[in-house]
Amino acid sequence: xxxxxxxxxxxxxxxxxxxxxxxxxxxxxxxxxxxxxxxxxxxxxxxxxxxxxxxxxxxxxxxxxxxxxxxxxxxxxxxxxxxxxxxxxxxxxxxxxxxxxxxxxxxxxxxxxxxxxxxxxxxxxxxxxxxxxxxxxxxxxxxxxxxxxxxxxxxxxxxxxxxxxxxxxxxxxxxxxxxxxxxxxxxxxxxxxxxxxxxxxxxxxxxxxxxxxxxxxxxxxxxxxxxxxxxxxxxxxxxxxxxxxxxxxxxxxxxxxxxxxxxxxxxxxxxxxxxxxxxxxxxxxxxxxxxxxxxxxxxxxxxxxxxxxxxxxxxxxxxxxxxxxxxxxxxxxxxxxxxxxxxxxxxxxxxxxxxxxxxxxxxxxxxxxxxxxxxxxxxxxxxxxxxxxxxxxxxxxxxxxxxxxxxxxxxxxxxxxxxxxxxxxxxxxxxxxxxxxxxxxxxxxxxxxxxxxxxxxxxxxxxxxxxxxxxxxxxxxxxxxxxxxxxxxxxxx
Numbered sequence: 001x002x003x004x005x006x007x008x009x010x011x012x013x014x015x016x017x018x019x020x021x022x023x024x025x026x027x028x029x030x031x032x033x034x035x036x037x038x039x040x041x042x043x044x045x046x047x048x049x050x051x052x053x054x055x056x057x058x059x060x061x062x063x064x065x066x067x068x069x070x071x072x073x074x075x076x077x078x079x080x081x082x083x084x085x086x087x088x089x090x091x092x093x094x095x096x097x098x099x100x101x102x103x104x105x106x107x108x109x110x111x112x113x114x115x116x117x118x119x120x121x122x123x124x125x126x127x128x129x130x131x132x133x134x135x136x137x138x139x140x141x142x143x144x145x146x147x148x149x150x151x152x153x154x155x156x157x158x159x160x161x162x163x164x165x166x167x168x169x170x171x172x173x174x175x176x177x178x179x180x181x182x183x184x185x186x187x188x189x190x191x192x193x194x195x196x197x198x199x200x201x202x203x204x205x206x207x208x209x210x211x212x213x214x215x216x217x218x219x220x221x222x223x224x225x226x227x228x229x230x231x232x233x234x235x236x237x238x239x240x241x242x243x244x245x246x247x248x249x250x251x252x253x254x255x256x257x258x259x260x261x262x263x264x265x266x267x268x269x270x271x272x273x274x275x276x277x278x279x280x281x282x283x284x285x286x287x288x289x290x291x292x293x294x295x296x297x298x299x300x301x302x303x304x305x306x307x308x309x310x311x312x313x314x315x316x317x318x319x320x321x322x323x324x325x326x327x328x329x330x331x332x333x334x335x336x337x338x339x340x341x342x343x344x345x346x347x348x349x350x351x352x353x354x355x356x357x358x359x360x361x362x363x364x365x366x367x368x369x370x371x372x373x374x375x376x377x378x379x380x381x382x383x384x385x386x387x388x389x390x391x392x393x394x395x396x397x398x399x400x401x402x403x404x405x406x407x408x409x410x411x412x413x414x415x416x417x418x419x420x421x422x423x424x425x426x427x428x429x430x431x432x433x434x435x436x437x438x439x440x441x442x443x444x445x446x447x448x449x450x451x452x453x454x455x456x457x458x459x460x461x462x463x464x465x466x467x468x469x470x471x472x473x474x475x476x477x478x479x480x481x482x483x484x485x486x487x488x489x490x491x492x493x
Contacts, residue, residue, distance in 0.1 A: 012047075023150075028180070037049055054399055059101060071161060078171070081172065110184065115135060163252070163416070209303055211227070221295070297349050298350070316419040320386075322371070324384065324417065344364075345364040354382075388407065395477070405443065417451040422435065439451060
């Protein structure tokens, strides 16, 4: 019943008894003496009912059954519900409302959680007659709701209720907090009739370590600038998200009125986001961003390591010299060749993305300054440079795990990768083969080209080549790659 309308499915008397948790004989007696819900129709001489009709009848005549009745079937409020305030529970803040039929608990999960198991919530709210969670997104007519009946909990939450139904049952507009403003302090402090609060949104990342480290750095230094900049970008994005939610809310209300779902206001906005100056990633130059993060990565304190992990979660460390790591087996032909040049290096904050526990041997590739850790089992986890630091030209590409490139002077490198796009081969239509084809196309012209930042744009011949499932270790020379690029035949060595 995900559309919020009456359930048209017919149920017989035995099924009605199951719905209400009552003996079938009792319902048979009620129906015989005219004390049960009016049947919707008959089939082969047997009466049947619609589920929601049965629930509405029970809600109006048998209040002791209210905990089994979906809240969408509760009657309209005769008087505004009494607000009993809000309190914190695990992972959420809960508002409690007392209506004539029973106690309604409205659950607001705390970011970054979006959906909770109402089965788990019910154990913390034993007095609730109905549970409602306000989701982080919207349906066509308002904030999306999930509900549960404490006496009939199922594995999955029910999404059959509309926002206007909640206002109808409470007998007043429902307070609304945008997802990134679902802050316990704001919800607990709210009272009916209170003006909306103005408060900073919760950013998508924890900006506290960024600001703490920035406070210790020289004013105006690249490292301080990049930390303050990332904190502001994260704050601005969450603020614009909250403003967007409020615009969507207004659009949903207008649509609901237009389609006759309700008359008048059903929502009171409980909080607005505090204004943040407009900013974006490019408001600090790439050169300054990269320089700032190089300074932070070179530190050996725990706060710097925490900041490195945060930016890794934010954008896969796009401004670092290396991209997402790859596992490399040093016992394979090319893995052994590359691993032979690794050197030990002192641990610093940069290793936070590949060795959170600090238990691995730390190494560096002197050719690229890419960081590597050796796991106890001998496998290597290596950060992959975003470009090849070489002044010759591409000699060959090796289709392996990972992909390798060799330059004219004989040096072997892991194929450069973008911070987002991965590289792969052996199947049609995928992002990995497309990105690999584009990388080869660029490296043929410029060995210092950055990793592929797209999965399209390579010539058809290179795309066809990377979609073939070649045996691991297949080597393609520059001449073969140029032939594929130009649409000419190439022969596998």
